[in-house]
Amino acid sequence: MSKFRCKSCGGTYSDRTPEGGAYFHVCPPEIITHAVTSTDGKVVTEEKRVQRANARNESPRAGISHFEGKWQREVPDPETPGRLLTQDAEYGIVSEGAGRELVE
Amino acid sequence: MATEQERNRGAGAYSTPGVDAPASNKPSPIITSSPVASFAFQNLNPPSNQYITRDDRLQMQAMTLIAAGDTLTFNVRLLRVDGVIVTNNYNLICTSAGVRFLQVQTLTEGFLLSILCVSQTATARGQTFVRASIIRVGATIQQGALGLFADYVTLNSPATWPGGRIIYPTEGPGNIRQVSGTTPGAGAEVNEVVPASTRWRLISIFVQLVTAVAVANRNVRLVLVFAGNTYFRSVSTFNQPASTTESYVGVPGLTYQTDAIATPNGTTDITLPPDIRVVTGHSIATNSVLLQAADQYSQPQYTVEEWIDLL
Numbered sequence: 001m002s003k004f005r006c007k008s009c010g011g012t013y014s015d016r017t018p019e020g021g022a023y024f025h026v027c028p029p030e031i032i033t034h035a036v037t038s039t040d041g042k043v044v045t046e047e048k049r050v051q052r053a054n055a056r057n058e059s060p061r062a063g064i065s066h067f068e069g070k071w072q073r074e075v076p077d078p079e080t081p082g083r084l085l086t087q088d089a090e091y092g093i094v095s096e097g098a099g100r101e102l103v104e
Numbered sequence: 105m106a107t108e109q110e111r112n113r114g115a116g117a118y119s120t121p122g123v124d125a126p127a128s129n130k131p132s133p134i135i136t137s138s139p140v141a142s143f144a145f146q147n148l149n150p151p152s153n154q155y156i157t158r159d160d161r162l163q164m165q166a167m168t169l170i171a172a173g174d175t176l177t178f179n180v181r182l183l184r185v186d187g188v189i190v191t192n193n194y195n196l197i198c199t200s201a202g203v204r205f206l207q208v209q210t211l212t213e214g215f216l217l218s219i220l221c222v223s224q225t226a227t228a229r230g231q232t233f234v235r236a237s238i239i240r241v242g243a244t245i246q247q248g249a250l251g252l253f254a255d256y257v258t259l260n261s262p263a264t265w266p267g268g269r270i271i272y273p274t275e276g277p278g279n280i281r282q283v284s285g286t287t288p289g290a291g292a293e294v295n296e297v298v299p300a301s302t303r304w305r306l307i308s309i310f311v312q313l314v315t316a317v318a319v320a321n322r323n324v325r326l327v328l329v330f331a332g333n334t335y336f337r338s339v340s341t342f343n344q345p346a347s348t349t350e351s352y353v354g355v356p357g358l359t360y361q362t363d364a365i366a367t368p369n370g371t372t373d374i375t376l377p378p379d380i381r382v383v384t385g386h387s388i389a390t391n392s393v394l395l396q397a398a399d400q401y402s403q404p405q406y407t408v409e410e411w412i413d414l415l
Contacts, residue, residue, distance in 0.1 A: 006286070009288070009292060010288070010289025010290070010292065011286040011287060011288050011289055012286065012287045012403075013285065013286040013287065013403075016171035017171075017281065017283050017284055018282075018284070019281060019282065020171055020172065021169060021171060021281050021283070021410075022169055022170065022171040022201035022299070023171070023284070023285070024300075025286050026286075026295065026296075026297035026387075027295070028288065028292055028293050028294075028389065029295065029332065029387075030293070032291060032293070032395065034291055034395060034396055034397045035320070035394055037318060037319055037320040037394065037396075038319075040319065041319045041320050041321060043320075043394070047395075051332075057297070059297070059299045059300040059384075060200065060201075060203045060299075060300050060301075061300075062300055064203055065203065065204040065205070065206055066198075066199070066200075066204070066205045066206065067205075067206040067207075068207065068208065091200065091203070094300075
């Protein structure tokens with residue numbers, strides 16, 4: 001099993017579990033500016049949390065199907081309510097973030 | 105060994121006709137009624153009510169959660185109009201996990217006798233879901249005409265028509281699987297997200313926190329989050345000091361408790377909502393008070409019952 005490091009959050013993971021199941025890494029949504037404490041444990045500077053702007057999410061993009069050898073997306077037909085049309089699409093993950101690198 | 109007298113007793117195999125006494129039990133009378141029904145053995149009606157026309161197609165759909173993908177084999181038996189039974193095999197290859205694969209197959213005109221689908225990879229219910237149906241193709245639109253089956257399949261447990269079931273993927277037992285999550289970077293929280301097209305029943309989650317030398321009491325809490333909104337946060341009053349290791353176990357319905365065993369390290373059990381089900385996009389995460397920059401969470405290990413939740 002290959003192990004990867006996410007360049008967005010620094011987390012390490014394998015994209016499959018030992019029993020063969022798929023694993024999709026998603027970065028923690030927040031970047032923490034950690035609190036500063038004094039030597040007796042009192043908080044000197046409060047912790048701050050901000051949303052991670054460049055998160056990686058390896059889940060497959062929603063609404064994509066592989067149909068007759070092509071990746072396609074179903075979209076509502078503007079002319080016929082309730083009817084779906086298919087459009088060509090590209091398979092991909094939700095967001096690449098800063099990418100990942102092979103660790104081992 | 106039997107004596108001469110014993111061998112010649114009664115009317116058995118060793119009896120001598122005309123010398124030994126006949127058997128005392130009379131033979132049973134034969135009681136047989138003539139059948140009321142009669143059957144034809146020629147010019148039979150087809151044994152199926154599902155006639156496949158030239159406008160009908162077999163639609164095969166599948167989704168797997170196996171990382172390496174799965175191949176589904178559909179075996180179809182048809183009675184052709186000339187009386188010949190033909191058997192066809194179609195493979196639907198799912199190369200990726202968590203996305204839907206579809207294939208439409210033209211069938212020979214005739215009566216559909218049976219269809220069976222098996223997986224070539226899945227070993228547990230909950231890994232690969234298939235759906236088969238007959239659709240009609242017209243000039244512009246494909247319309248569903250008949251659902252044949254919709255169920256999980258494995259190597260040894262096929263889905264069939266007739267006799268199979270049409271269920272939603274979240275019905276029945278799922279796949280119990282143990283997931284090794286992402287080891288966060290130093291000073292970062294654990295964040296495990298339910299993948300696309302998946303539903304989990306969380307059974308347990310285990311993670312260790314190794315605290316750095318920075319002096320502060322850390323409190324580890326488990327949170328459930330969706331779309332940035334926290335909808336559950338556990339209570340944890342255990343103060344984990346600097347330079348220690350503590351194991352945290354999240355279990356649905358468990359009462360919060362912490363032990364004082366220092367070897368190999370202490371354990372704190374954190375409660376989660378009973379029978380908690382989480383769907384795509386929900387996060388199981390830590391939310392730690394006074395986490396320090398060099399604190400390190402281990403790789404979270406969790407056990408879930410997993411279903412495909414969209415197909």
